[in-house]
Amino acid sequence: MMKINAFINLTAVFMLLVSGVKAQFVLPALQYSYDALVPHIDSTTMRIHYSNHHRTYVNNLNAAIDRHPELKNRGLEELLSGITAIPADIRIAVRNNGGGHYNHSFFWMLLTPKQTKPSLKLEKAIVSGFGSMDSFKAEFEKAAAARFGSGWVWLIVSDGKLKIVSTPNQDNPVMGDAPEKGVPVMALDVWEHAYYLKYQSNRGAYVKAFWNILNWDRVSDLYNAYR
Numbered sequence: 735m736m737k738i739n740a741f742i743n744l745t746a747v748f749m750l751l752v753s754g755v756k757a758q759f760v761l762p763a764l765q766y767s768y769d770a771l772v773p774h775i776d777s778t779t780m781r782i783h784y785s786n787h788h789r790t791y792v793n794n795l796n797a798a799i800d801r802h803p804e805l806k807n808r809g810l811e812e813l814l815s816g817i818t819a820i821p822a823d824i825r826i827a828v829r830n831n832g833g834g835h836y837n838h839s840f841f842w843m844l845l846t847p848k849q850t851k852p853s854l855k856l857e858k859a860i861v862s863g864f865g866s867m868d869s870f871k872a873e874f875e876k877a878a879a880a881r882f883g884s885g886w887v888w889l890i891v892s893d894g895k896l897k898i899v900s901t902p903n904q905d906n907p908v909m910g911d912a913p914e915k916g917v918p919v920m921a922l923d924v925w926e927h928a929y930y931l932k933y934q935s936n937r938g939a940y941v942k943a944f945w946n947i948l949n950w951d952r953v954s955d956l957y958n959a960y961r
């Protein structure tokens with residue numbers, strides 16, 4: 735029961751983060767220590783990724799919004815879904831840093847040192863959509879390998895179906911001009927800053943390690959909430 739409540743509370747925190755009215759965006763607290771995901775993600779990468787990269791996105795997003803105080807009552811998801819209408823002088827900053835803040839906040843929530851597995855409902859949907867769990871993983875890994883340069887791979891719900899998509903840079907499927915929009919239920923950061931210290935150029939090994947630390951309970955929770 736405590737476990738279920740913890741997940742519900744974390745989902746609520748994320749929903750507040752992306753939809754709530756805030757004067758300033760803040761770096762959300764990590765729910766685990768920097769070394770919690772060792773050996774799959776090393777503690778130095780976690781520390782730099784969270785406390786340097788993510789913090790910089792938050793700071794730069796706040797600096798951009800400071801230049802247009804009329805946007806201060808908007809939540810993060812509202813800013814991103816309305817990205818094409820953001821004033822031109824800060825549109826790229828909001829896209830890159832608002833996207834970076836959204837994507838990383840989402841990503842941290844999807845990682846855990848605990849062993850988890852998908853709910854029956856989610857597993858059924860994955861098998862129905864991709865043939866088998868192994869085929870789904872293979873397709874996700876292929877999309878991660880195919881993303882040239884920096885970006886993200888996502889599992890989204892679109893028109894009621896699960897779909898794997900990838901986005902460049904800090905773009906994501908909730909952005910108003912995303913070519914493939916949907917509700918994210920899972921994501922993987924494939925920027926080199928996410929894996930280079932441990933895996934160097936071997937993105938494939940990092941992606942395979944991701945399955946060991948993916949919080950399937952969280953993915954199931956998100957799928958159940960939106961489906």
Ligand SMILES: [Fe+2]
Binds near residue numbers: 783838923925927
């Ligand atoms: Fe990242």
